Amino acid sequence: MSEYKALTAYQDESVVEEYERRRFSGLVGRYVWRREQRAVGRNVASVGSAETVLDCPSGFGRWLPVIERLDPIVVLENDVSLEMLEHGRSSYNDRWPGVRTNAEHLPYQDASFDLVFCHAFTKHLPHETQVAVLKEFSRVSRRHVICSFTMRAGLGGAVLRLRERLRGSRSNAVTREWLERAAAEAGLRLVRDRPCTSHIGAERSVLFERVLVAA
Structure with missing residues (x-):
């Protein structure tokens, strides 16, 4: 299992309590949230429908209102942080089960979900992770x-x-070519990507579809 800051950072109750206020308050936070809603919402709409959805990592469950537009029968909220899952119970998620898991080793059988949803997670991860x-x-x-x-x-x-040049260090950002190769190795095809933060932000919401392999 890989080690990275986000693996343990959100298991601190004080960090969890401050998370939403720090990220989504103020003019900038609300502006970014509106752009994320539009971009991610369009990708979700492109799916059409999904009876079973895995939201991983789910955090508080902020994306449930968007996911629920697909009229799912089952949504599983998954996060490595029990604290985030518990906070979600008192804020956004009063309907769907929450499961403590690590995204690198999901406890589910192959092809268990119509849609796997993930937002604002991979930027914390080394490339191999x-x-x-x-x-x-x-x-x-x-x-x-x-x-x-x-x-x-x-x-x-x-x-x-x-x-990156000003800081003297590189981020975990990837090129489109790298992402297309990684997707192909995973059995996915990159359908489209949409910028989803500010006009100068580098985070993009990416829609992939499963590549069917002939028997």
Whole structure:
């Protein structure tokens, strides 16, 4: 199992309590949230329908209102942080079961879900862990995966490269070519990606579809 900061950071009760206020309050936070809603919502709408959905990592369950537009029969909220799952019970998620899991090793059989949904997670992961997680998402999906990635593309990618030079360190961002190769290795096809933060942000919501392999 890989080690990275996000694996343990959100198991701190004080961090969990402050998470929503820090990320979504203020003019900038509300602006980014509205853009995320539009971009991710369009990708979700493109799926059409999904009876079974895995939301991983789910955090508080902020994306449930968007996922529920697909009229699912089952949504499983999964997160490595029990604290996040418990907070979700008192805020966004009063309907769906929550399961404590690690995205690198999901406890589900192959093709268990019509859709695997993931947002704002892979940017925390080293490249090799991004590959491992994408393979797990593909394995348990029958049809689609929606997952955000920080990408070196467009204006957002240019601004990201400038920030990296100023900081003197590289982020976990990926190129589109890298992502297409990783998707192919996982048995997925990249359908489309949409910028989903600010106009100069590098995070993009990516819609993948499962590649059917002939018997």
